[in-house]
Amino acid sequence: MKKIKNYFILLLGLSIASFSFNLFLSPYNLVAGGVSGLALVIYRVFHIKESVFIMVTNLILLGISLLFMGKEKTKNTILGSLIFPILINLTSYITNYIDFSNLELIVIAFLGGILSGFGYGLVFKSGFTSGGTDILNQMMEKYLHIPMSKSIIFIDGLITLCGGIVFGLPTMVYSFISLILISTFSHKTIIGEGKSKTLYITSSKYKEIKYYLHEELKVDSTDFDIVGGYSNSSQKMIMTVINTKDYHRIHYAIKTIDKEAFITSTDAYQLVNENITIRR
Numbered sequence: 421m422k423k424i425k426n427y428f429i430l431l432l433g434l435s436i437a438s439f440s441f442n443l444f445l446s447p448y449n450l451v452a453g454g455v456s457g458l459a460l461v462i463y464r465v466f467h468i469k470e471s472v473f474i475m476v477t478n479l480i481l482l483g484i485s486l487l488f489m490g491k492e493k494t495k496n497t498i499l500g501s502l503i504f505p506i507l508i509n510l511t512s513y514i515t516n517y518i519d520f521s522n523l524e525l526i527v528i529a530f531l532g533g534i535l536s537g538f539g540y541g542l543v544f545k546s547g548f549t550s551g552g553t554d555i556l557n558q559m560m561e562k563y564l565h566i567p568m569s570k571s572i573i574f575i576d577g578l579i580t581l582c583g584g585i586v587f588g589l590p591t592m593v594y595s596f597i598s599l600i601l602i603s604t605f606s607h608k609t610i611i612g613e614g615k616s617k618t619l620y621i622t623s624s625k626y627k628e629i630k631y632y633l634h635e636e637l638k639v640d641s642t643d644f645d646i647v648g649g650y651s652n653s654s655q656k657m658i659m660t661v662i663n664t665k666d667y668h669r670i671h672y673a674i675k676t677i678d679k680e681a682f683i684t685s686t687d688a689y690q691l692v693n694e695n696i697t698i699r700r
Contacts, residue, residue: 426546427499433542434500434550438507440539442515444532445598446470448525449591451583452533452598453576455481455552456508461579461586471509474552478505481555488559500543501551529594533601540602541609553579572603616688617667621658621674622646623681629674633660637670661688 441456449464451457455477459470478501485494520528543550553575560571580599584592623629626643633641641660648655662670667685674681 426548429542429546430499430548431503433539433544433546434504434507435511435539436542437536437539437550438504438511439514440532440535441470441508442511443518443520444528444535446512447515447520448528448532448594449583449587450529450532450595450598451580451587451592452536452595452602453553453572453579454550456504457576457579457583457595461582464586469509471505471512474508475502475505478502478551481551484559485555489555489562493558494555496548497551497555500548504550504552525591525594526597529597530601533598534605536598537602537605537607538609541606544606545610616661617664617685618688619658619660619662619670620684620686621660621681622655622683623658623674623678624655625678625681626656626658628677629681630658632673632677633658636673637662637666 444450445452445456446460449460451460455474456470458477459468459473462468462473463470482494482498482501485497520531523531540550553572556575557568557571560566560575561568564571566574576599580592580595583595621629630641630643633639639660639662641658644657644659646655646657647653664687671683671685674683
């Protein structure tokens, strides 16, 4: 059942990304990275249909992935690589019935970026990928030891720059806006909004702070025995999870208890212990 659900999410994500490509990105030459962005450049220069270029390029990259990354790393890329260009072709006819030419290009860039980001986020959330430049990013990470976050910026940025050379500087600026939104919203779709925060608190008054957390806020905490790297002295660290909306109030309260307290906070996107209750 879970596998069927993942296939459904994959198909839904690819469909949304395909609609967005044909409604917002392709008609206005918004080259927002990826093989699909490069396909717009190739179509303008060589008049090769976008879906055909995406399919051929994905097949070549799949072969490269099998050769250099192995079967295990490639298997979750095959479906997305093959289905995506097919959906691009099937949804290409919707522009005959839907027209957004009356909208400003900045609005088009925003809509395309948000919708595409949501679609790609669903694809990644399903455990699959859409293929294309994702394969190159994985290879750069493995063989060149370049973090994937940097390789994505490099490859997609280079493709968008090529779009700027072909379509002009103003279009390139809007393409970068779409690219940033795609990255942002795909990330948010995968992990969701950080409704909670994890606090790491180091203080000489940790007992008072624990009392405040337990008795006033009614939240649990975990204690760690740590050693200061500079002072080489033994200390206590408190870890607790709070609701994001309470962050500033709690931060102020802790600093009131101990103005020297050291507080580190990170977003907590998922709590896997169902016994933990965060006060809303």
